[in-house]
Amino acid sequence: MNQANAAIQIKPKDYKSAIKPIWCPGCGDFAVLNAITKALAFLELPREDVALISGIGCSSRIAAYTSVYGFHGVHGRALALAAGLKAARKDLTVLVAGGDGDGLSIGGNHFIHACRRNMNMTYLIMDNEVYGMTKGQASPTTAPDWADSKLTPGGTGIRPFQPAGLALTAGATFIARGFTGDPNGLARMLVAAIEHEGFSFIQALSPCPTFRPEQMNWKRQVRAFEQETTSDPILAAQRIQSDDGMSTGILYQTDIPAFQPGNENVDNDVTQFEVEFEI
Numbered sequence: 001m002n003q004a005n006a007a008i009q010i011k012p013k014d015y016k017s018a019i020k021p022i023w024c025p026g027c028g029d030f031a032v033l034n035a036i037t038k039a040l041a042f043l044e045l046p047r048e049d050v051a052l053i054s055g056i057g058c059s060s061r062i063a064a065y066t067s068v069y070g071f072h073g074v075h076g077r078a079l080a081l082a083a084g085l086k087a088a089r090k091d092l093t094v095l096v097a098g099g100d101g102d103g104l105s106i107g108g109n110h111f112i113h114a115c116r117r118n119m120n121m122t123y124l125i126m127d128n129e130v131y132g133m134t135k136g137q138a139s140p141t142t143a144p145d146w147a148d149s150k151l152t153p154g155g156t157g158i159r160p161f162q163p164a165g166l167a168l169t170a171g172a173t174f175i176a177r178g179f180t181g182d183p184n185g186l187a188r189m190l191v192a193a194i195e196h197e198g199f200s201f202i203q204a205l206s207p208c209p210t211f212r213p214e215q216m217n218w219k220r221q222v223r224a225f226e227q228e229t230t231s232d233p234i235l236a237a238q239r240i241q242s243d244d245g246m247s248t249g250i251l252y253q254t255d256i257p258a259f260q261p262g263n264e265n266v267d268n269d270v271t272q273f274e275v276e277f278e279i
């Protein structure tokens with residue numbers, strides 16, 4: 001425990017806000033909130049040193065449920081906003097969170113460029129293979145034959161993204177898959193991701209019992225990766241390709257200097273900026 005926090009002893013609950021989550025009972029996103037607060041408490045990070053940026057979707061509501069700095073932003077734009085924040089405030093621990101629709105559909109372009117840019121931040125996708133907030137449309141991780149959505153009768157017929165494979169080819173330097181049925185495992189993963197110097201990506205399998213009730217079976221399908229974390233991208237790619245998407249653990253981690261634009265001369269005084277925008 002560091003000196004500053006020795007007297008304070010921040011507990012996981014201290015990282016929660018007074019706002020009660022309105023997620024459906026059984027939604028996996030509750031466990032992500034718990035995992036984030038546990039990880040921050042473990043790392044003893046002062047709340048004012050952390051920012052949680054999210055997009056739009058059920059999962060993206062998470063920013064409002066924590067007591068760290070937060071921005072519940074624009075659909076698919078969380079990573080762009082987070083990159084700007086990190087460029088200006090490299091001292092902040094920047095976390096980004098949202099859904100598979102937010103991060104891989106509308107935000108897909110930002111995702112691949114965030115991976116290759118390798119700024120020091122942690123991005124967690126709550127993957128429920130559906131658009132929960134807008135009532136159950138197929139997302140980029142939905143199986144092609146999932147036919148329960150009125151918009152895609154008979155299924156989309158389109159192969160889903162493999163988020164881990166996409167992150168690997170785009171250049172992420174830390175790639176993990178977790179499961180909300182194991183919040184402690186997810187919290188440990190988040191600690192490792194936050195400590196990693198570079199862009200860390202976590203795909204958290206997070207069931208949506210409302211629109212994908214069959215996902216409640218995930219707890220019987222999820223297992224730990226048999227192999228240790230690798231820093232070899234070829235090996236990581238082989239493992240991702242040969243896996244059914246239900247193995248969890250830190251898949252890949254490599255040490256490439258994080259990108260941080262020089263900001264020594266940036267003027268953080270926003271007074272003039274505010275004057276220019278005065279109405």
Ligand SMILES: Cc1ncc(C[n+]2csc(CCOP(=O)(O)OP(=O)(O)O)c2C)c(N)n1
Binds near residue numbers: 101130131133
């Ligand atoms: C620019 C824009 N397009 C579309 C929407 C409508 N919209 C809100 S949330 C959402 C998808 C949410 O799905 P996901 O990101 O997977 O999160 P979940 O709700 O499943 O957690 C969409 C399409 C929007 N808010 N803004």
Ligand code: SF4
Binds near residue numbers: 029
């Ligand atoms: S609709 Fe699905 S993702 Fe949204 S809160 Fe309910 S269970 Fe969670």
